[in-house]
Amino acid sequence: MSEPLVRTRDLTKVFYEESRGEVRAVDGVDLICNGGEILGLLGANGAGKTTTLRMLSTILRPTSGEAWIVGHEVRNAPEQVRENLGFYSASTALYPKITARETLRFFCRVNRYPRGKVEDRVEELIESFGIRDFADSRVEKLSSGMKQKVSIARTVAHDPPVLIFDEPTVALDVLNAIELRRIIERLRDRGKAILFSTHIMSEAEQLCDRIAIIHHGRILAVGTLQELRDTTGHHYLEEIFVHFARTREPSEAQGEAERPGETGP
Amino acid sequence: MRLTVPIRAVFWLEIQSLLRDPRTLLISVVLPIVLIPAILIAGNWVEERETRAAEALTFRLAVEGERADLARSLLNTQAPNSGESLDSRFQLVSVEDPWEALASGRIDVILEGMDAEGWRQGVRDGSIEPGATDPPPELEGAPRMRLHFHSNRTASREGAQALRTRLLDTREARRDSILLAAGLPAPPENILVVEAVNVASPEAMEGALLGRFLTLILLGLMALGGSALATDTLAGEKERGTLNTLLTAAARRQEIISGKLLAIMAVAFGIALVQVLNLWFFLGLGIVDIGGAFAVRVPTEAALLLLVLYLPAVALVSGILLLTSAYARSYKEAQLYLTPVLLGLIIPSLAPLLPGISLQSAIILIPIANLGVAVRDVMMGDVQPGWILGAWIVTALAAAWVTRRSVLALEDENLILGERSVEEHTGGEGLFRRRVVVWILVLWAVKILVNFNLPFTDIRLVSLVSVGLLFTLFPLAAILRFRLPVREALALRMPHPGVWIGVLLGVPAGILTVLGVFQLVDTVIPVPTEMLESLGQALMPEEIPLWHLLIVIALVPGIAEELTFRGVILHGLRRRLTPVALALVVGIIFGMFHFSLFRIPTTAVLGVILTAVTLLTGSIFPAMVWHVLNNALAVLASRDALPGVDSQWFAEGVGWEWSLAGVGLLLVSFAIIWRFRTPYPDVGPPGPPGGAMSRT
């Protein structure tokens, strides 16, 4: 098999806080995600999901370790990385004063989509995401469902091979969430590599081809749902998650206790 | 720089968003368009009203005194110029008690005629206070015309002035006729007439006038216009969450900043243009009249030159606005920083208004101010290409640097995420490190206020309060407020004994070095001798005993200033900068606390030396001893109490060879201190560079 579209090796992010000292938000994460695959990042709030995805999208710089998107390393070639990547999260808002069409055009251009093809691409997006009816209304006047469609359309505007969805359903109602999941599946079927983070078990169960359980900045387990069931002997993802979180808890505590010793001998 | 597609996309996005925001447009474009002419019209109206009121003013005048006869006859003689008898504006009134009437404002001026004898009598019995108004010696025996008035009342002040002019003109005419009658061959007004010929063309004159204000007007308008977009662009995007979206797009940070910068420049430029046209319109209609300044016709080449000249200034102003926005976490914060920032931008553009300022001075090093002066020169037809180019380059470099900072701000994770730290809630040392800059600023402001409000009569009082008290209270307050560990905060550790040799050697070397720096500075920023003399006199007055001076100038500052600067300030800043930067910055801060432009560089050098010593020894004591000895030597030298040292050195400087020797000796001293170094712990920024810093 060829090089995976997304690969990280020992990816680590350390924040420095004046009172607590170093905080390892992400600690030695190794991940792989291939085209046509949805990799779910499952973890509680503050587990390091967002930090990991922000490093992949070059908003944050890794403290150590490496990550490649379509063969480009995030620290050495951030522009190429972003050219090959669409990032969607609850915190990526749209510009209120421009219309949906202008939004798509803007993101095509700012992502260096081939110049002559921008208009065709915008039409294509408007068509396939069902934006036609409100394509020329200003974003500030749209309902949240419409905004969501425009937002996803702008994420894939430049047709990147890798897509990152950081807790995308967190602020959505049930119908919109279902709609979003359908779109994501469609994108997977077109061969995109998709990283999807969530803290909702059922969502991960339904949507993800493989699931990575992340806790306290570390990946505890990766595999298909079936593989995870087999290793743990539990059926429900919730139980599986608790299983891993519990079993790692004592060793976590031990690791903390050992840390001063690390600098010793 | 190439205008790439992303740059243009960001540019148009900004412009489009602004054009579709009617409320912002209303505030930043329509309001000023209405307001500026309104202010001018109102100002004109007030001024006209004042002038009319002044013209319509009548002065109620009473004539008094033993020579009231002479006074009345002088009032009745025909005015030498106009040929009129007493000005119709003067109204002679007779009142019961003129002095009471003058005090209560019922009359405006009393003209009191008095003989010289009466005058002398008055001076003797104290009813007349001799002062600056005494007549010149040749008029010793002449009668006096005394004008009594109240300068805080308009009618009284104006009336007295008009009457004075009138009386002097009359006297001039009477003198001339006396001389002519006695046989002077020509009338005095025809003797040695000065004929002044202005070689400057009327255009140059008008240009010089407009050139003074042009930078202020244009940059002021541009800063105001640009700020409308700037505050909204980065800070507003952080608030609305669109910055995250933009940062995950493939555009380079440099491209995003360039696009935004160009947009701000365009808006600033556009709004300034609209306002200038607006002004032109109102001036053209004659609705507003502010003199001929705006009637200047600027030739095309000069206009192009001006445009090129202003380019880096506009870029710098826009860049600073953008940077402010980049550092703010929300629109509101950006708005808060704006007032001081705008003020800071306006101040340098006041430079061309300063009388006698020349581009060939230190002013060329101050961005914006230098271009302001250059523009004024160009406008009055004085083009010095080399100097103008120099000014242009300085401002352009500043603009480039500011733009670079904005790009870096987009890479600064704390600024992007806009997350608040835990210290805000927990307090303690971490919070002090965060707040130390604000504390320094406040201390600086308080020190200025204390210095300028203390009666500068006795150096002992001034030094004890503004140095001794202030610089002891500051560390005390910081330690109490943030619960700082005293020993660490003040670096109360014992250095290696070998260090003291270096200190003893370093003190005289430091003085020689600083004297050299002083000479160097004097060539760039000449010190007014008057100020130097008064400073010397104020710092080390003759009448104070030597041991008093040694206490208030050497001992007290040496201890108190070290507690503040090499104590808590160094402690608070230590994690922010690398050791070298730390020595420089703490040194410069120390210099800034000496306020006077001529003392800042020299004291800053001393500050750098003292900080370096503290950083190398990890202890405040060597710096204290050094500081005390340094000041003591200066005091002793100024009293000529040191054998072989001339107090004149401090006014005139020593020769270059001495200063160089001083620098050499200083290096030796530092080599010794380096040899016995026990470095200040925990210095330098914690890094992303691999967490390499020591956490011992």
Place this chain on the structure above:
Amino acid sequence: MDPGQIWTLYRHEIRSALRERSIVIASILVPLIMYPTLLWVGFSAVSFLQGQAEAVTTRVGVAPVPELHQPLVDSLAADRRIQVVPWEGPDGAAATEIARGRMEAWMELTPPDQAGAAMEGNAQVRVLFTGVREGSRSALDRIEALTDEHRNRWIAEWRSELGVADAVWGDYAVVMEDQATSEDITRFILALLVPLLTLIMVALAAFYPAIDATAGERERNTWETLMTVSAPRSAIATAKYLYVATFGAVGGLLNLAALAISLRWILAGAGNGMGEELVQGGIPFSAIPVIVAGTALLGLFVAAGMLVFAVFARNFKEGQSMITPFYVVILLPALFLQSPNLEFTTGLAAVPVVNVALLLRGAILGDIPFLAGLITLISMAVSVVAAVALAQFVMRREEVLLGTGTGGFWGFITRTLRGRRTEA
């Protein structure tokens, strides 16, 4: 309304404001640091210029003069800032030298006019200078002054030759006797400055709190929390209003005090002789209660006005653009207050804001007409009550409570007038 409840709400507002970084910066830190900084910049500029001026010597070209007038040239050369250079040449060349800045002025003696020709040795002093440079203009001034002295000496010689006695020629002396004390003058200046500054400072200090109390609450999502507590809306509105008014008045006074401390030094004429007397006295103690009361009145009025506009804002930015026009209108009277001759008439006493400014001026000068003062109080009380009533009315409306209305204050007015269709 329960005063205890208002007091609780009011304390809550004040406490949160004092813990709000931006408000502390805007109303305390900025004035504390800004004025001294401005002071320092001014001080540095002055000393810089002084040094510059000393370092530069003015070159003045002088064409050869006859022996009789040599003293004029000598006195010019005696000035240590002037360097006299012998320069003979055609006009044009001299003009070029001056235009290029190589010389500041050029002086030559030319034959006198007809009336002056009767006097032997008389001449005209012709000076070439350029009006665009200060250096050149001051060189001209210097030459004119020295020529005056030289002429007077010459005429004095003639006078003694002609036998005109000093006493006859001297005639009389004119002496100015200013009865105003330095305290009077200080008050005169303060009476112009203080009302103007008070007005600006109060408006400035109320600006952020007004937005914070309304749009700020919406941004922080605490608006609805507050609206669902059991206190009546009017109590909440009153507490918010009093909070903004307090900040306006207290912030204004603090600013004024900070500025006054900095200004003292400037009024002292930067430490040179004449200024020493200027700072004697200051604001009379009797005026201080009036200033405090006037500031409070202004605070109450400005706060009500700003709240009426700010209450429609959904975020800080909107709040700012909504208040700005009101802010500008409030500051407009400042233009007219520069005139020292504006009298505190009964007519002006009816105009809100302007009347308070004039009241402050009167207080400092120690002269308040009784009727005008009374009308001021009534006029301000009426306008404050009206503004508060309007603010209360506006805040009770549903669209304002929910922040669903569009178009700000004016949109609200038109909608209300059109038939109260305000259901959300």
